[in-house]
């Protein structure tokens with residue numbers, strides 16, 4: 037399994053432009069597939085999840101044309117019935133698995149949705165059950181799933197307490213349902229800002245979702261979405277690693293084209309860092325963040341910033357005092373169990389991290405010693421763990437290629453800001 041070691045660093049006030057948002061791209065690709073006409077997406081991130089998403093919509097009959105690196109045109113599906121069963125491989129992508137199962141329910145022919153072994157373990161029951169309630173034939177509550185639409189619409193209850201992706205997927209799927217759909221939410225909606233991200237994306241394609249109340253959404257029937265021309269904003273989660281790198285190296289970092297207007301919870305991560313003691317300034321679309329003094333631990337609800345919790349935990353290990361991260365039970369259902377796996381791996385270094393099913397408590401300032409950490413095949417663990425090398429050179433991460441899911445050029449970006457890493461030979 038590829039291992040990578042962080043060798044040394046010479047970070048000095050770097051400026052970084054991170055690739056386009058995987059989150060926005062996932063939504064635009066799904067919507068482009070069911071829109072009429074040809075959508076053009078630029079600043080499209082190039083990573084495993086997005087490659088899988090483009091392949092998936094092609095399987096459903098959309099036509100994807102590469103124009104140049106980072107620019108694609110997508111002609112929406114014209115025939116919602118295919119002559120053969122379509123087979124989709126979502127690889128490691130939770131978002132794609134949830135979104136494409138929903139989108140595929142618009143077809144009146146059979147579709148098989150599958151994914152990697154790791155993704156097969158992540159929950160899908162809520163998607164399968166609600167699609168059945170909306171008139172789709174669905175054979176399983178776990179991947180691989182064989183389904184056959186078309187989706188009819190109607191009333192459905194949806195439990196959003198494990199993932200918001202179920203609702204985002206259904207909102208997209210129901211835009212073309214035969215009758216109006218009323219979605220009644222059960223349980224606490226986790227990662228709720230992602231729903232707004234989905235609604236904004238739907239609006240860009242001319243679609244309509246009505247919010248009847250905080251627990252009820254209505255999707256008018258048979259909507260004709262219009263193709264769009266979109267330049268994808270930068271990825272707010274990928275930005276978090278460079279903010280953390282700057283703080284760990286006790287320098288500053290400038291992030292170009294930061295998506296300040298994003299509704300995504302993680303776009304406010306810099307405010308958490310500000311509360312911990314970082315200095316933050318905004319210059320037009322640039323975010324300037326600098327080290328002032330050792331960070332202080334805080335108590336923070338990260339329920340709506342799930343994907344930067346690994347970044348925060350790593351920073352908290354080097355902060356003064358205790359950091360208490362709350363409202364994160366849904367992190368158990370990510371690529372790894374991002375409570376248990378994250379903390380157990382970091383404790384191998386001598387960190388002092390406790391957790392329960394909904395929270396993490398980090399006592400900062402422990403004396404750490406070198407150890408090999410596994411990414412647990414989770415890109416966010418791999419990327420966050422590498423940052424520890426700024427304080428603890430020599431740290432090694434196994435299964436480091438997990439970064440390919442969202443940020444294949446991560447190691448190159450680290451090198452550009454002055455963090456040297458190298459591949460370590462593994463015994464065969």
Ligand SMILES: O=C(O)C1=C[C@@H](OP(=O)(O)O)[C@@H](O)[C@H](O)C1
Pocket residue numbers: 059062131198199200201204226227230342343366
């Ligand atoms: O809708 C999305 O794009 C996502 C929603 C979040 O998942 P949950 O709603 O499962 O927390 C997030 O963690 C995931 O990386 C992407």
Ligand SMILES: C=C(OP(=O)(O)O)C(=O)O
Pocket residue numbers: 128129130131132343370371416442
């Ligand atoms: C959880 C993530 O993605 P997904 O759910 O799409 O696999 C992520 O990118 O951190």
